[in-house]
Amino acid sequence: MAKRAGYHHGDLKATLVAGALELIAERGVASLSVAEVARRAHVSGGAPYRHFPSRQALLTAVATKAAHTLADRLREVSTGAGPDPVENMATVVAAYARFTAEHGAGFDLIFAVELSGRGNEELADAGRTVMDALLQAALPVTGDAKAALGLIGRTFAAAHGYATLWRSGLYINRNSTVDDVTSEAAAIARTLAGSVQTPLPRTRS
Template sequence: MMKQEGNRPYHHGDLRRALLDAAFQLVAERGVSDFTLREVARQAGVSHNAPYHHFADKAELVVALTIEGFQMLDQALRSAYEQTPGTPLERTLAISGAYLRFAIEHPAAFRLMFRPELRQSSHDAKECDAAVKNAADAAFQILLDGISASQRAGLLRTEQSVEMLALALGSTMHGLTVLFLDSILIKEKPSFSIEEKEQTATQIMHMVAQGLVAQ
């Protein structure tokens, strides 16, 4: 089982939160794999043994970071869907802009979320994988819901399943985001703002969706 919150008091008030924040900072500074639990403890200002009260090893810490990343993504995507005016399809396609913005604002966390090999050494790999999958499924549920609503509104083809359409749109959304992050096939202007990138992502998703709309 993954370790639960301990009862030992710490001056932080919330040791687990302090460790996660420290780890996110190290990931942002050094990359997704170049840090140790000892360095996380030092960054958080606690003893080098303190992380083991919550995480059996670095892999479990990575699992916790990954789950939190997907939870943050979930909030971003749902907010975009709920705040975008227009049809269910327009709201669904707006998710792509929020997905790109999340990756741009949290690049290290975004890359970590899609690096399963970094959490494979966990003591409870099956349980950890299940927890990550649940968090990821929850984050992408809004895409499925939006596609389903678009089908009911007669805006998307119904001969394809919701899952198949989600795969088509989701893979485009993710691939486009990675291309933006790595500056591949993207000729950026010096003043290319996040808002412009969001608009570009949404426009491309509209282009892709044209082949999926109900006739």
């Protein structure tokens, strides 16, 4: 393993983004440093600045990548879940919980960076892609766009809370795994989605 001498990369930019995502998964967004990402990629501390003008720019790229990955996964599980709208919603919420628990970041990374990093169209697009996937899961449950947004807010807040609290070690005594987080999130979503579906505005009978 050569040490920092004449090292060559096929695609350092992508390597840096991937490495940053890993690092966030290990230590959280706040403590992510460009220097550490560079070290992980076996390049010098200055190298990343040929690809990203600032730490913020790197973070934006990471958020964009995360958004695409998340949107893909949500769409994946959504098509695979049966015809029951509530069960489908639960599956999508569970997938978000798993993603956030595994990556140590979710909506907070994807949407909050969007706010501070001004004028990045790529990230905004990626965020919209995620939002589309959410609406596609929630709309069949509520039948109404406004209600769907409310349901999304409730269920994904719960999933996010579960994932982050689990990450911060809260359930460590109960030996809970990421699978437990996922299934708990699904259970909450089932209850919340079920309770909103009860009025059933779309049934004809």
